[in-house]
Amino acid sequence: MKLLVIGGGTAGTTAALFARKENREAEIVLASREKVPEYSKCALPYALSGEVDFQDIIYREEEWYSRTAKVELRLGWEAVGGDLEERKIEFRTPNGKEREEYFDSLIIATGSKPKALPIPIEGEVFYFNEMSHAENLMRKALASDEALIVGGGLIGIEVAEALLNLGLGVTVVELLPWILPNLLDRDFSATVEKWLEEEGLEIIKGIGVESISEDDGRKIVRLKNGEERKVDFVVISVGISPEVSLAKSLGIETGETGGISVDEYMKTNVEEVYAAGDCVETLDLSSKRKVISGSGSVAFRQGIVAGVNSVGGEALYRGSPLTRCTSIFGKEIASVGLTEFLAQTLGIKYVKQKVKGKNLPEYLPGDDVHFKLLVEKRTGRIIGAQGLGRGSSWRANLISLAISKDMTVDDLFLLETCYSPKISEVYDVVTRKFLDTQTYYLPHYVFDKSSLLHHLFQYSLFFFSFYYGIRCRRQAVLQYGYHLADFYIFDFFWITLYANRCLSSLRVRESPIGVRAMYPCLSFILERTPWQNSIKCLHVRRLHSLSLSASSFNDCIILLTCTPLLSLGKSIHISTSALIGPMGITNPFTPTFSMGISLSGGSSCRSLSIWSKVMHPPSVA
Amino acid sequence: MKLLVIGGGTAGTTAALFARKENREAEIVLASREKVPEYSKCALPYALSGEVDFQDIIYREEEWYSRTAKVELRLGWEAVGGDLEERKIEFRTPNGKEREEYFDSLIIATGSKPKALPIPIEGEVFYFNEMSHAENLMRKALASDEALIVGGGLIGIEVAEALLNLGLGVTVVELLPWILPNLLDRDFSATVEKWLEEEGLEIIKGIGVESISEDDGRKIVRLKNGEERKVDFVVISVGISPEVSLAKSLGIETGETGGISVDEYMKTNVEEVYAAGDCVETLDLSSKRKVISGSGSVAFRQGIVAGVNSVGGEALYRGSPLTRCTSIFGKEIASVGLTEFLAQTLGIKYVKQKVKGKNLPEYLPGDDVHFKLLVEKRTGRIIGAQGLGRGSSWRANLISLAISKDMTVDDLFLLETCYSPKISEVYDVVTRKFLDTQTYYLPHYVFDKSSLLHHLFQYSLFFFSFYYGIRCRRQAVLQYGYHLADFYIFDFFWITLYANRCLSSLRVRESPIGVRAMYPCLSFILERTPWQNSIKCLHVRRLHSLSLSASSFNDCIILLTCTPLLSLGKSIHISTSALIGPMGITNPFTPTFSMGISLSGGSSCRSLSIWSKVMHPPSVA
């Protein structure tokens, strides 16, 4: 079989090499428009500043591919068209000739292209997306004094740092009111701005560029407010868009983001045609929407999956937590998942925890570290984090794992981290806030407690709260786990709970007289069990208040069966059985299983309309 | 209410302070035998070497406790007895007088004491467990030239480093054949030994000390092999044992390890009496056995839980992944969970992944990093890791989270970590091995395929494999997820699967003729679904081979229902329904739910004994 990979960047090269690992026999051709084999794009700013050589960031020599990996590398080959039915791709080769390649499997890894600035531009401006761009820019920079960068994103700022290191005067113009808006919110960004300004960077924020004109070999950048800057050259770095022209011409589907649509195998809509990297759209695991990741760490992992699947193996790519980090003048910046700004834009309600601390105990010289964690309000699910200072990228990695596993804020509570004075604080900022404050609450509902219907409502809410995790109230941050529900019924009955190990505690309490005085105060039988590591069946009679704490919704399964044994004056029979499955937000397990309430009103509640809902698992033919 | 805390170390002080956070009203008394308020024990080696002042490692001034925290701190108070029925504790106070304190809640946090060496010892030797020990040792060291340390554990080695830094000649004698045996296996330890020997440390391994005698103010240490060393002083650091003399005298239960037995609330066998820190036995989450943690990170978290619960709050401590780290001559060492040595000792079968790499890409100057991951063979569960070099403690933190959540090796596969050249490699050693090799296999069973009973056996094995996760075969490391099972039946039937998001793929394959030629080769209907984020019902007809991949056992729930539609020549009716729950090793969910196989033999299999087992959830009265 023959695998053809188009694009020799991170995704394409990784795909080719992992396809080779997976399949020793396959013929593998890796074609790239660029003149050099895979290099570290992410290191281009350091090549620009002269800290590393352009040659050094090329990962392997051209010969290595054929000799060691048995991959035919075709440099300077640009795919210009083809026919997927016929399984062929047409190339323009370095000598200008057209060539065709046939394939059994195809991987498209054409990466991204810099977005253009939709304003009048006179003469040449610079972009920074390829080695050739960086080389051109370096030549220009070494002969210049002043530069202006349009765009204060990650690449814009890294280029700014490089140019500052080369001794140039540098100005960054960012349309939004703060820099690094994809990584940081305004508060954290302000700290980074301070670092950069101390190094001499001029930052102009919250204003757009109107035009770029030329005068006497120099550039005049006119801002929307009428101000002008005269500089030697301009770098445009206002984001990327997926390079999908080839894919589209081949009839491969793209999604709303403009990127190629792929499934979890990194397969496109066409059989045996895969795609990976900046050219595809990726599931953002925090918001569950599709994005263009623009990230090497994503391209690398998607490349593995596409490569493995393309030659008969099996691997799945399930989405990205979207980690990002950089180092600015030796200071670490990291981010994962959503920022507050993005969560607000997407309408996701969140709670945040913000901590400032040190990476080492006070008695040792350490670094300031800042950490912010975003938690989805409705579910407690961790959806993002930002960090500044030493260890931030590792904190983001921890949160990356948490996001990948749909963990809630409770899953991090009391997480044990390594401690030794020269290495860490006994409680690192990554979990510190949970311990330090008692102000973190998930929302809860308040009910009118006056009617029978209320109880039913609350009763159904009880399930509802399991189901969606919305009625989660943490009475104090130090309390381990959510209070999944508090509910009370005036009659006694039995509850059987089958819970897996994540149900960490069960406490049955008598209500304080006064608050719940309307219910006869009967005693209850309580078998207090440590739920961890055991499945327990609990029979509670004459229940007044039941609160369940689960350590995490993610792996929580509870089978609850209530049957009233006796009906007192106010007769009500409630018989219900529910299986409450894992609380994955996008995938509540419950609907598949029987769950619901069936009620038969007794004599004293004749007015009660019977509210009943029983769902059974679909029966099999 | 009045809370009395005995022991002013990490656990006791943390308990008192978090009790205060939890309860603004409670009267809190914190009594400690030592003369100073809480200090960083872990920093004592750095105080010994003079890098920090003894004064600086005291966290808070004495007045702070009463003024800010409203905690009555009683320094120099030693608890000597009491009566738990009467809720009183007797103290010896600094002026020698006896005093009694009554309490509503009690927390015992008496820490540990150094183990003694069971050999003849002449004159004074040094221990290193308290500030006073360190101060004494410092005085001695400053007036000496040569020291010998018995015990090459964490504390022994940290003291050795400090004494080397003070300019002394230092010898460490370790009974086991390598140093730091609680943290590292022999391979990793060898690297640390090299570092230490380069700094001038003499290490004598695999040999015990026979006696310590005195001669002319110096010490003569005689080894078991007859060798002798003459040094100025000897430090004994051969481990700790829990300080439980008070607890025992009060009638509080201790466990097999000698530590106080506590439940998840950190409560002892006596109501309202809690215990935390080095004096209790802790659940090791990797091996599920009880241990004495001897670790500040554990004491701190247990202190929180005991403190909160003791004054009416609710928190749970669920066990420790046992993180440990240190820095030796600026080099990071970290460990979490089991070592190979310990796993072998406990009879736990494991697979290891060992990687050597760098913390940064090759083109930048970076550190060598070593990383080893241990995975339980039977289940794929992560049970330990060791690391050397930069970032090791954070890698251990990541594994700590994985162990806390019972994750398998697959949960780390393709984990996205932050990437920027000056900060990290695109694939850090923590996940690298998964990507790099194809040699990692979990065991699988091989069957004799000759009889009908075989199928039944295999069929039941199918469930069995879900149930225990034992029939997990990874065909290649790059394949995402376990193959939970492959099974085939000669007749066609329906399968309905309800799976939550963790069931990552389902592939139904036709068997290669030859291997499975005995079964008529019928076609099948396959609905290939991306299982993630959806619950799917799959109807498979004429099934021959079904393999399921789940990303993780931990949150895997599968409801499987098979009903044969037709019986061909060899009639067999299999009707079964199983709910397979989370695969937590200690807590398979399944038994609670209906699971099993009911068979009715058809005409052609009259000889078949009907094997049937149906378990229903216990029905409610």
Ligand SMILES: Cc1cc2nc3c(=O)[nH]c(=O)nc-3n(C[C@H](O)[C@H](O)[C@H](O)COP(=O)(O)OP(=O)(O)OC[C@H]3O[C@@H](n4cnc5c(N)ncnc54)[C@H](O)[C@@H]3O)c2cc1C
């Ligand atoms: C300056 C800079 C710094 C960065 N820093 C980081 C960082 O620190 N961390 C991080 O994770 N990510 C970083 N990134 C992003 C990261 O480099 C990209 O996400 C990653 O390179 C994407 O990989 P890819 O294979 O999808 O695309 P690319 O690496 O862009 O490769 C695509 C290749 O396909 C070729 N190609 C396109 N069309 C064709 C065609 N028709 N025929 C043949 N070949 C074609 C292109 O020429 C290119 O060589 C940075 C990017 C830049 C520019």
Ligand SMILES: Cc1cc2nc3c(=O)[nH]c(=O)nc-3n(C[C@H](O)[C@H](O)[C@H](O)COP(=O)(O)OP(=O)(O)OC[C@H]3O[C@@H](n4cnc5c(N)ncnc54)[C@H](O)[C@@H]3O)c2cc1C
């Ligand atoms: C040199 C050294 C280095 C270490 N380095 C690390 C490290 O890097 N990381 C890490 O996690 N852990 C480290 N540890 C371990 C850590 O210090 C302990 O695990 C932790 O201090 C245990 O806390 P504790 O409160 O249980 O006990 P302790 O901190 O020992 O406190 C117990 C206190 O109770 C007092 N006490 C005992 N009996 C009585 C009584 N009857 N009445 C009144 N008071 C009493 C004791 O005097 C003592 O003050 C180190 C330990 C040492 C000695």
